[in-house]
Amino acid sequence: MAEEPTQGERELSTLLPPKDRWWERLGPDERRWLTIAFVWCLVLFSGMYVWLAVGDQQTPVESYRIDPFVFQQEVDAFVEEHQVDEIQGAAVVEPPPGSEVYLHANQFAFRPVLKLQKDETYRLLVSSTDVQHGLSLQPTNLNFQVLPGYLYVIEITPDEVGEFPIICNEFCGLGHHVMTGLIVVD
């Protein structure tokens, strides 16, 4: 059985207390790497601000509290005013270019179906009247969280023509995997 070595003759190990103070002067290897790593961290950090200045794709930050009941009424009024068609039982609306557009997430559908025009900017007003949902716009793959009681304003500018399905990617109940919606751009 080994004798417990005394402090003085102890080897240095990650499993044993360090000798004396634990701080040691940085060697050149560490100093170099630390500099490189810190510069990279600053690049990552300022990258977000740079993209704010130069990028076209920004995280939406405009949002309001809204009573789910009020939201429901506003959605109904919006659909009534702009409905142009119906597919598979879902109202299709064609709001004027550049306008405010409601999108209602509810177990288990995103409604109404939106008809938008290419290269026009719309203000999507998104909320839920029951539980949380995930708005996932396919296939361009933009994703947002939808909370009941909060109105999230997402400005989008469709830049291609076609049909763009929406799926729900936040678990919202047993119908989560069939929750869809649709945006048509022409």
Add this chain to the structure above:
Amino acid sequence: MAAPATPAPSRVCNVTGFTIERNGQRLALANGVVAIALLAFGGFQAILIALERQGLAISADWWYRLIASHGTTMLLFWLLFFEVAALYWGSTMLLNARMVAPRLAWANFVMMTAGVLAAQWAMLSGNATVMFTAYPPLEGHPIYYAGVLLFAVGVLIACIHFFANVVVAKRERTYEGSLPLVVYGLAAAAIIALYALGTGAVAYGMLFLNSIGLLETVDPATYRLFFWGIGHGAQQVNLAAMVAVWYALIALTVGGRPVNEGLSRVAFLLYIAFIHLGAVPHLLVDPGLGTSHRIMNTSYMLYLAVLASLIHAFSLPASIEVAQRERGFTKGMFQWLKKGPWREPGFSSLVLSIVVFGFFAGVTGVLMGTMQLNMLVHNTLFVPGHFHSTVVSGTTLAFMGISYYLVPILSQRRLVAPKMARWQPYVFAAGVFTFTVAMMFAGQLGVPRRVPELGYEAAPLGLDQFVTGPVPLIMLVVTLGGVVAIVGGIMYVYIMVMTLLKGERTETPDDGLRIAFGPAARMRAPAGEGAVETAAPTATVTADGGEQEHEHITGLKGRWRRWTRFEAPGTYLLVLIFLAWFVVFYVIAHVNLSQSWPVG
């Protein structure tokens, strides 16, 4: 040494020379065993989850129940139970110290286990299919919230017990000076855990009060902020604990220590200082937060917590390299790596988990946490891809690696099936690696997380992009990788269970393992079989000796010499490759972003 009132019997470990107190040993083992049982349970669920993605097995209802339980079992129960075991081990054995309040620790153990069972009942009976995130207003049974709360409070108490052990050890002078680096890292994990579990208790507490009718509503945005205090905070506990375990594995497998231990400690301090900002990466596409708030928090304040990880990214491989070079493997850039003890399960799991964690988990984590890039991946299968590479091929693999030492040493039993143990880390890592990367690809193509099947073509306003195109093939790879990972998991559980039940009792539990650390190990080192391999003694480069040699050469020449001399040249090359990889992905991600619809 001031003897405790009724000293628990202790023994000196033949392998490491540490004094092992009976209470600490039993408590660490008990918590570890429950952890491994939970891993086995969650792994069993993973089989069904992975197969259902191929349209086999089960109904959607059951799939959701299983994934709720798999997530909670794995992310909270398995990892935190193992961490409690590690905290008890670190604060007793590594300090030659004792459990301060063993009875309390046992009561706590029972409470945590009861919490786990209660939560499992609620989830599996379909009474709490809310996922581990439990976002309100989805509602679960009060028992679910109560169970998770009991568990979380239990972990909190265990952390406090850890600190008590350390303080008493210091007072009883069972160790001298500062804490060993590994215990220091565990202390960092425990401090972060205080914060994480505190916010978690608030989050689940609100839901519990709501579920029994004492609180009328829970604001979903407020809940999300508190929840991610534990949801992400617990990941930082895992991170700090994993790094501590990595340092322990380096000592055990190659006898290494950081070239500059102080720097590694500072990195742990940076974790403690900044990592709690990490709730916000999960809220980057939520309503309710401003731009600067998002940027400051998601970057952990100028990425200072990432800087800490980059420090470890250098320090860990450098420790291995310097130790191997001291052992005589000095040829070229990478002889030290080639001649590593690759047949030793601790070493292979160490290196595999460092590499996968760094190159995949860390990089994808930072990219997902970049404010604007988050829009591209939020809630897609990319997210499970990312976190399976962090907590599975990173933390879980590291924990598996260290249990090959802790379980024999603490139970004094010989590891059964060492040949299988040799293969296990490779099988597990290969499987996890395959399915995480496949998940990331699928997420890039828009595949959502938490869905049992991709049969959207049957839904009203359905879509078929997941049944045509490459997605079905990618999902097949997810399943196949998952099956391989599960095989690796079964191997691990088998070895652990058999060792504990059937392993031969022995005074020298390192037989069959090659442990590079400890007075006993050093004494035995030259004796053939069990000894750690060394090359023929050549000129060795020591950590600080080399530098002093050049210190007196001044002027340009000396400067040049100092700048072209590396203590760990192989590691330097590796971290530069890593950085290049990081930069490439950063650029690719922004190119992807720029191709999306303009949005803001």
